[in-house]
Amino acid sequence: MMLSAFLLTLALAQAPHQEPAAPTPSPVAETAPTPAEAHSEGAAAPAAAAATHEAPAGEGHAAAEGGEHGGASAVLMHHVTDEANYRPLGLPIAIYSKHLYFLVVAMLLVILAARLAIASYKNGEPSGIGSVVETLVVYVREEIAVKNIGHDGAKDTPLLLSFFFFILFAALFGLVPFTATATGNLSVTLALALVSFAAQMHAGISKYGIAGHFKNLVPHGLPAPLLIVMIPIEIMGMFTKPFALMIRLFANMLAGHMMIAALLMLVPLCAAISQTLGIIMIPISVGMALFIMCLEVLVAFIQAYVFTLFSAIFIGMYAHPAH
Amino acid sequence: MENPVGLAYLAAGIGSGLAIIGGGLGIGKLAASAMEGIARQPNASGDIRGAMIVAAGLIEGATLFALVIMILLVIK
Numbered sequence: 284m285m286l287s288a289f290l291l292t293l294a295l296a297q298a299p300h301q302e303p304a305a306p307t308p309s310p311v312a313e314t315a316p317t318p319a320e321a322h323s324e325g326a327a328a329p330a331a332a333a334a335t336h337e338a339p340a341g342e343g344h345a346a347a348e349g350g351e352h353g354g355a356s357a358v359l360m361h362h363v364t365d366e367a368n369y370r371p372l373g374l375p376i377a378i379y380s381k382h383l384y385f386l387v388v389a390m391l392l393v394i395l396a397a398r399l400a401i402a403s404y405k406n407g408e409p410s411g412i413g414s415v416v417e418t419l420v421v422y423v424r425e426e427i428a429v430k431n432i433g434h435d436g437a438k439d440t441p442l443l444l445s446f447f448f449f450i451l452f453a454a455l456f457g458l459v460p461f462t463a464t465a466t467g468n469l470s471v472t473l474a475l476a477l478v479s480f481a482a483q484m485h486a487g488i489s490k491y492g493i494a495g496h497f498k499n500l501v502p503h504g505l506p507a508p509l510l511i512v513m514i515p516i517e518i519m520g521m522f523t524k525p526f527a528l529m530i531r532l533f534a535n536m537l538a539g540h541m542m543i544a545a546l547l548m549l550v551p552l553c554a555a556i557s558q559t560l561g562i563i564m565i566p567i568s569v570g571m572a573l574f575i576m577c578l579e580v581l582v583a584f585i586q587a588y589v590f591t592l593f594s595a596i597f598i599g600m601y602a603h604p605a606h
Numbered sequence: 607m608e609n610p611v612g613l614a615y616l617a618a619g620i621g622s623g624l625a626i627i628g629g630g631l632g633i634g635k636l637a638a639s640a641m642e643g644i645a646r647q648p649n650a651s652g653d654i655r656g657a658m659i660v661a662a663g664l665i666e667g668a669t670l671f672a673l674v675i676m677i678l679l680v681i682k
Contacts, residue, residue, distance in 0.1 A: 426656075527667055534670030537677075589663035 386465035389453040396448065423447055427592055432486075432599040439598060442482055446475065447591040454536060454583030458576055467536035469529075476529035479594045483525075487601035499604040524597055528590055535586050539579040546572045618679040621672065629669030636661050 396416060403410030423444050428436040450466055457464025465471050487496035500517040501510060549568045554561025640658040644651045 530671055530674060531663070531667035534674050535666065538670060538673060585659060585663060589660065592660060593663075 381463045382465050382468040382471060385456065385463050386453065386471055389449060389456055389465050392452045392456065393445070393448045396452075419447070420444060423591065427595045431592070431595040433603045435602075436595070436599070439482070439486070439595070442478075443591050443595055446479070446594060447587050450475070450532065450587040450590055451583055454586065455580065457536070457540065458579055458583075464536050464540060466532055467540055469533050472529040472533040475532070475590070476525040479528060479590075479597070480522075480525040482594065483521075483597050483601050486598045490602060496601065499601070524593075528593055532586055532590055535582055539575065539582055542575050543572050543579070546575060614679045614682075618676040621676050621679070625669055625672035625676070628672075629665060632665040632669075633662055636665065 396412065400413040400416035403413035420440075424437055424440045428440045428443055430436075432439055453465040453471075456462055457467065466475070484496075487499065490496075491499060500521070501513045505513065546568050550561055550564050553564040636658060640654055643654045
């Protein structure tokens with residue numbers, strides 16, 4: 284599933300196109316970078332990425348010369364949106380886009396966690412990480428899959444587990460400084476929602492056939508005028524449900540990171556007014572940003588759970604229509 | 607229209623206030639009835655907590671739809 288999500292994201296990669304003003308280079312122009320162009324853009328990117336979250340004073344001042352609000356919001360958007368030709372740890376490798384890189388990292392982390400958990404089975408889970416993973420796996424299987432899809436729900440558990448762990452790890456990993464949250468990108472969540480949509484379609488069509496699946500959308504025995512109203516509503520509902528999944532995950536991740544970046548940018552904004560106010564603001568704004576980061580950990584868990592739960596509910600709705 | 611960009615910022619500001627009113631009221635009512643349910647039957651608190659989180663996720667999703675529109679207004 285993660286491989287398909289990765290490929291879908293590549294295919295849909297309009298990704299780093301949400302630009303602020305000037306600073307972020309557009310990767311649409313980077314599709315065929317000449318070596319000289321890649322060098323200059325690459326030189327700009329680590330200089331921009333080298334501004335630490337704790338003291339963005341230099342960059343804030345440099346960007347603030349273009350006008351207070353223009354500079355501040357440009358820095359904010361640069362920190363939360365994607366960035367082309369990202370150079371991890373200053374190594375001379377230019378990766379296509381930052382969010383894609385962290386998507387792959389999250390993917391590898393999930394696979395690593397699963398392998399470590401499996402390898403720790405001696406005769407039933409003596410090791411640490413295995414027990415945690417097993418608890419979560421059993422929880423997803425019993426509470427989410429079987430409860431919502433029905434007695435044969437256990438065979439959809441791997442997909443739901445992939446959703447849960449991938450979203451959780453991507454979100455938690457994005458809290459580390461100098462990283463980016465892969466699910467904070469519309470293309471990534473669109474890919475996840477499309478995979479979920481494909482699973483829903485598969486659940487319905489493999490059991491009832493294409494015509495039967497669409498017939499199951501509306502309840503039986505409805506009078507004709509009501510049917511004319513219900514059919515477009517159900518068809519639209521079929522598409523808006525994954526769309527809502529996508530927007531919910533994307534907006535939660537984006538909003539959290541924007542709040543952290545905005546709170547931390549209070550420091551240079553106040554420092555532009557007066558030096559001592561800037562120094563006073565440092566503990567206040569770092570404290571607030573730490574609190575929001577703790578909230579973000581909670582939000583990461585909740586969003587992973589909600590995405591998985593709703594996928595299971597929708598799959599159950601199509602596999603066992605209650606009408 | 608003198609300055610459409612200024613109007614867009616104003617609209618984003620007013621809109622985000624309205625959106626948070628809606629979201630805050632919704633989750634407030636949800637939390638109130640969840641608390642009351644837990645108070646009436648403390649041994650159902652696990653189920654109530656799960657349902658509360660699900661409903662909060664839905665309400666937050668709707669609020670964040672509005673937030674995305676406002677972010678679009680500010681960026682474009």
